[in-house]
Amino acid sequence: MWAKAFGAMLILSATILWGNMEIAKLRGRLRQLEEFRLALRLLAAEVGYTATPLPRALEQVACRMETEAVQSFFLSVTRRLQGAAAADAGTAWLETARCLQNRLQLTAKDWAVLSRAAAGLGGLGREDQLKQLSAAEAQLADHAAAAAAQAASGEKMWRYLGVLTGMAVVILLL
Amino acid sequence: MGERGWQKHIVPLLPPRIRTALAALPPEVARELEEIRLRAGQPLLLQTGRGEFFSGERGVAGSAAEALRLTAAELQQVLLAMTEFSLYARDEELKRGYLALPGGHRAGFAGRTVLEDGRVKLLRDINAVNIRIARQIKGAALQLLPHVYCRQKKRVYHTLLVSPPQAGKTTMLRDLARLLSDGDAREGRPGLKVGIVDERSEIAGCFRGEPQLDVGMRTDVLDGCPKAEGMMMLIRSMSPQVLVADELGRPEDVRAVEEAVTTGASVITTAHGENPAELIKRPGLAYLLENAFFERVVVLSRRHGPGTIEAVYAGEAVRKWWRTEDRSNVG
Incomplete structure (x- = not known):
């Protein structure tokens, strides 16, 4: 009897954990999208107000990021630009995106927006560069708004789904 | 500034082929170098006080045919490296056609200009770069x-x-x-x-x-x-x-x-x-x-x-x- 109860508890805990992990992914994506938005705004300020060159601007942006994975992204682009083999900033950005894709919770559509932000990065005049960063930030804002709505509805769903799936499995096994 | 100080400041900004070519220059040419002329599709030219030299992959070349020829992509790479991959940070200088480099050296650029209200807004599609080596001669004005x-x-x-x-x-x-x-x-x-x-x-x-x-x-x-x-x-x-x-x-x-x-x-x-x-x-x-x-x-x-x-x-x-x-x- 005790063994069955213990098994049921284990199954229930596992499915609740699974539900919570899915919730964490939804929240993580939203947080990372907001961090990237903030990063693009900070980068635009560095470009627009102080015309700081990209390696230093990206490093400063990285220092102000709270999420470790987003911070790593900007530091990695900086390191690539400081390396002897750097071709251009866009390439460094895209290579970093390829390497760090699995460490972030972003979707393919989010990455598409970030990849578009890389086109012409550092190769444009100040006004055009600002317009491009602003356009990417606006697109990320749309994605963030959608992610927030998805997180609000998804959280409840995953929480119930975790508990109910666990209970269903327990009932089936009993 | 050291006689060959330009190598420390300028060479890291150049594409690998040009770096190798300049590293192979005879010391007397490197010492007297005044200008490095890079033109798309044209041979790499070096100007010294003694005249003009073609540069090949292994130092000074005997003729234009043996000289290293540069591509437009390489020139664009030079521009990006000289602006730290940030054209926006140096656009005011670029509008005037040159960039100040570390060590007091300068690079002049030619390419296609983008105009706005009849004034140069941007220089793009770079087809020529002229790197001028700064040489400080202390005491040059003592006589004056x-x-x-x-x-x-x-x-x-x-x-x-x-x-x-x-x-x-x-x-x-x-x-x-x-x-x-x-x-x-x-x-x-x-x-x-x-x-x-x-x-x-x-x-x-x-x-x-x-x-x-x-x-x-x-x-x-x-x-x-x-x-x-x-x-x-x-x-x-x-x-x-x-x-x-x-x-x-x-x-x-x-x-x-x-x-x-x-x-x-x-x-x-x-x-x-x-x-x-x-x-x-x-x-x-x-x-x-x-x-x-x-x-x-x-x-x-x-x-x-x-x-x-x-x-x-x-x-x-x-x-x-x-x-x-x-x-x-x-x-």
């Missing part, structure tokens, strides 16, 4: 100093240095600024407050606002600033005793010079040209010469190498030179 500085009155004469391009005007101007700024206690020559308006970053070779070349311990440099505006700013804020600027000649420069004179500052400047007939084409400069503003005119040439002093006109001789180009009044 007694003509420019009055020991009795302890003041500097308003001076114009005249020469054709690449005859050492800027080198001479820089060294004069350094000598006047540092002074010489043994000679009883006190140091003076010198203000340099370095519109094209050529005199002090500023990189990120910091002079890369020695322009003296009492020298304030206003980098990348239009001359007339810069002179007024320096007068108001730094109270210089000597104002140094390259290539005065626009009407607004004249007004700034006149303002400088009322504060007691002496002006040292340069002009491209060999004789008055060439200088008269610049209305501002012609006005200053016509009104006997300059107390000294120094004519330089490359006859015995850059910085050869051909003539120094003093006082009344300046007026005569301007009117008649009479060389018998050499000071």
